[in-house]
Amino acid sequence: MLNIEGLKMEDCRMRITFMGAAETVTGSCYLVETEQTSFLVDCGMHQGREAETRLNHVPFPFDVNQIDFMLLTHAHIDHSGRIPKLFVDGFDKDIYTTKATAELLAIMLPDSGHIQEMEYEWQSRKNTRADKPAEEPLYTMQDGIDACRLFKRVLYDTEFRPAPDVRVIMRDAGHILGSAILEIWITEDNGSGKEETKIVFSGDLGNKGVPIMRDPAIIDGTDYLVIESTYGDRLHENSVNKVEKFVKIINETIAGGGNVVIPSFAIGRTQEIIYELNREEEKYKDERSAFMRTPVYVDSPMATNATRVFRENEDCFDEEARQYISNGDNPLDFPNLHFTASAEESKALNMSQESKIIISASGMCDAGRIKHHLKHNLWRKDSSVIFVGYQAAGTLGRKLVDGADKVRIFNEEIAVKARIEVIEGFSGHADRDGLLDWIGAMQEKPVKIMLVHGEPEVIARFAGSIDEKFGIETHIAKLDETVILGGQVTRRAAVSATRKIMDAEPLITVLDSSVDDLERTLKILTGQCKAELETAETPSDRASILARYKVILQKETDKLFEKIH
Ligand SMILES: [Zn+2]
Numbered sequence: 001m002l003n004i005e006g007l008k009m010e011d012c013r014m015r016i017t018f019m020g021a022a023e024t025v026t027g028s029c030y031l032v033e034t035e036q037t038s039f040l041v042d043c044g045m046h047q048g049r050e051a052e053t054r055l056n057h058v059p060f061p062f063d064v065n066q067i068d069f070m071l072l073t074h075a076h077i078d079h080s081g082r083i084p085k086l087f088v089d090g091f092d093k094d095i096y097t098t099k100a101t102a103e104l105l106a107i108m109l110p111d112s113g114h115i116q117e118m119e120y121e122w123q124s125r126k127n128t129r130a131d132k133p134a135e136e137p138l139y140t141m142q143d144g145i146d147a148c149r150l151f152k153r154v155l156y157d158t159e160f161r162p163a164p165d166v167r168v169i170m171r172d173a174g175h176i177l178g179s180a181i182l183e184i185w186i187t188e189d190n191g192s193g194k195e196e197t198k199i200v201f202s203g204d205l206g207n208k209g210v211p212i213m214r215d216p217a218i219i220d221g222t223d224y225l226v227i228e229s230t231y232g233d234r235l236h237e238n239s240v241n242k243v244e245k246f247v248k249i250i251n252e253t254i255a256g257g258g259n260v261v262i263p264s265f266a267i268g269r270t271q272e273i274i275y276e277l278n279r280e281e282e283k284y285k286d287e288r289s290a291f292m293r294t295p296v297y298v299d300s301p302m303a304t305n306a307t308r309v310f311r312e313n314e315d316c317f318d319e320e321a322r323q324y325i326s327n328g329d330n331p332l333d334f335p336n337l338h339f340t341a342s343a344e345e346s347k348a349l350n351m352s353q354e355s356k357i358i359i360s361a362s363g364m365c366d367a368g369r370i371k372h373h374l375k376h377n378l379w380r381k382d383s384s385v386i387f388v389g390y391q392a393a394g395t396l397g398r399k400l401v402d403g404a405d406k407v408r409i410f411n412e413e414i415a416v417k418a419r420i421e422v423i424e425g426f427s428g429h430a431d432r433d434g435l436l437d438w439i440g441a442m443q444e445k446p447v448k449i450m451l452v453h454g455e456p457e458v459i460a461r462f463a464g465s466i467d468e469k470f471g472i473e474t475h476i477a478k479l480d481e482t483v484i485l486g487g488q489v490t491r492r493a494a495v496s497a498t499r500k501i502m503d504a505e506p507l508i509t510v511l512d513s514s515v516d517d518l519e520r521t522l523k524i525l526t527g528q529c530k531a532e533l534e535t536a537e538t539p540s541d542r543a544s545i546l547a548r549y550k551v552i553l554q555k556e557t558d559k560l561f562e563k564i565h
């Protein structure tokens with residue numbers, strides 16, 4: 001870490017830097033810095049648009065060696081996918097997470113590494129043809145395996161202290177198996193004594209009444225809340241209609257002789273679909289319905305392995321699922337359910353004429369075996385594709401949902417003739433009312449709410465709803481922005497001061513504005529500017545850094561004066 005002269009940070013306070021999932025739904029990664037400790041919350045992959053995925057290759061904007069530990073909310077790749085990269089860069093500290101998350105990631109991170117290697121191979125062939133140098137893969141399958149050594153398993157509802165000034169409790173977020181809400185208490189010296197500030201990270205918050213999953217845990221209260229906003233402006237279809245609609249589409253498609261293709265996240269959604277199909281089968285047990293005779297194929301090695309992890313973590317299941325188990329029924333199995341393993345078995349699915357239901361990953365159709373099934377079914381009028389998950393902007397799934405009449409798959413143009421259906425109720429995320437109710441259930445409401453993990457328009461509308469319902473001040477997190485939280489504390493120089501800012505401007509936001517905050521902000525920015533100047537190699541580099549900071553300082557000063565008024 002650079003020791004920046006003149007930036008003793010005596011007056012600086014605990015802060016959060018948002019390094020992903022800021023006005024977008026992927027790349028969750030937050031840096032929390034206290035007086036003595038720096039830690040990460042999540043380290044996810046940026047997915048979707050090319051501009052976003054490129055961010056995965058940008059060096060981490062902090063010194064990996066200065067991070068003391070990580071807290072991981074859940075296994076989804078947009079929250080965990082860059083852990084192996086962090087590991088390759090030298091991070092060897094503990095990553096605290098639940099047992100189920102660690103077990104899911106033992107499957108997912110090597111798989112993600114494998115995808116990185118394949119993409120790298122494809123890209124290097126392309127580069128060779130263009131006579132360009134090859135790029136390195138983000139990380140390899142082996143890195144994915146090795147990174148799993150860092151996981152330290154913790155129990156739900158049990159306090160642990162990853163650092164002397166930090167205590168944490170993970171609560172069930174009800175989003176996917178092992179998902180957690182983080183309750184974090186940080187002790188700092190406020191000048192006249194020790195003071196504890198609480199921050200809650202919602203992680204991804206689940207829906208109520210979802211099969212298998214428990215409802216998200218209620219939190220007593222917090223000083224600050226960082227909350228996801230994925231469906232912050234929408235209400236889900238109610239779940240009774242949702243299952244009816246789902247079964248109706250399946251029955252109609254099978255009657256017409258077509259296939260039903262369900263792009264699904266391997267983890268969570270696939271098990272939920274299996275659970276719902278199992279429940280439907282129970283209903284028709286005595287009738288020889290078409291539904292009962294139609295084979296269901298889970299064509300995703302990861303989904304197959306994940307289903308095994310689910311079966312091994314029944315203690316995380318909700319009441320109803322445990323009831324099935326105690327009655328001797330496995331809620332994640334039924335007679336006509338098959339798991340395909342090899343690529344040959346997968347290919348064979350597209351050769352046979354028999355109507356079938358294919359559940360395959362990835363859920364947003366941007367990778368994996370689902371692309372083959374779409375290639376073989378999209379052009380068929382008698383087939384259906386049922387989307388049961390969120391489709392991020394820029395993905396193949398989103399194009400189909402948005403009504404594209406042709407798409408490119410494996411460099412081949414495919415006409416879209418199949419019936420495309422979206423069933424939104426199958427969401428692993430709480431909807432607007434779910435999120436608002438969760439905040440409403442807190443006895444001690446947060447003083448400030450920071451909004452992450454949502455598309456810009458959605459977040460803005462969700463912020464409006466929070467204001468309307470609770471009158472709590474919200475802050476929409478920006479990429480690379482540092483937010484200074486309340487409390488009078490002294491602390492060491494910020495990690496972000498060492499940051500080599502590449503294209504993004506540094507943003508500093510002070511949540512509790514005062515003239516002191518202005519002074520503090522200016523100090524931090526001056527510090528960052530000095531740090532950057534040290535890295536400048538030529539006089540013209542220096543000049544451009546100075547010019548950039550002149551603009552930033554002016555903007556920040558204007559903004560703060562406006563707030564103070
Ligand atoms: Zn998630």
Ligand SMILES: [Zn+2]
Pocket residue numbers: 025028076078079204453
């Ligand atoms: Zn997420």
